[in-house]
Amino acid sequence: MLHKIYGAATGVGDERRYSPAVCTGIDIRPVTGDPDLTEASTSYVERQNLTMRMGMRRFTRLTNGFSKKVENLAHAVSLHYMHYNFARPHKTLTKARNGYPTASAMAAGVADHVWTLAEIAALLD
Structure with missing residues (x-):
């Protein structure tokens, strides 16, 4: 796996911190496994x-919507995926079921209805 490392360009201080970072190096890491390449x-x-970046502004570059604690980031990601898979009907899945609103979890067989935000909020501790 190729891992790109971003940072300030050589000889450039923090005054350019609102500009996109430049690639300052790479790290090559071996990945093991036997994926089905088809x-x-x-x-x-x-x-x-892209869906994750647009749904959670924390993952866009140069934003002030960041998480100060890693726990808050984990909660935001969990809520995003819960909403995306259980509460959001997807057009292609809805078309496949003749117009019946269908979420990803319903298509996978782990839910029997499109969840409401109140149902998701009731799961929070």
Whole structure:
């Protein structure tokens, strides 16, 4: 796996902190496993990354909507995926069921209805 390292350019101080960071190096890490390459597609991964960035502004660059604690970030990610999979009907899934609003969890067989935000909030501790 290629891991890019971003930071300030050489010789440039923090006065450019509102500009996008530059790639200052790379780190190559071995990844083990036996994935089914016929099912692998960067399009799915990139689409999910975009959905996550647009749904949670914490993951966009140069924003003030960051999490000060890692626990708060974990809670935000959990709520995002709970809403995305259980409470949000998806158009392609809805079309496949002849117009019946269908969330991802319903298509996977782990839910029998589209959840409301009140149902999700009731799960919070």
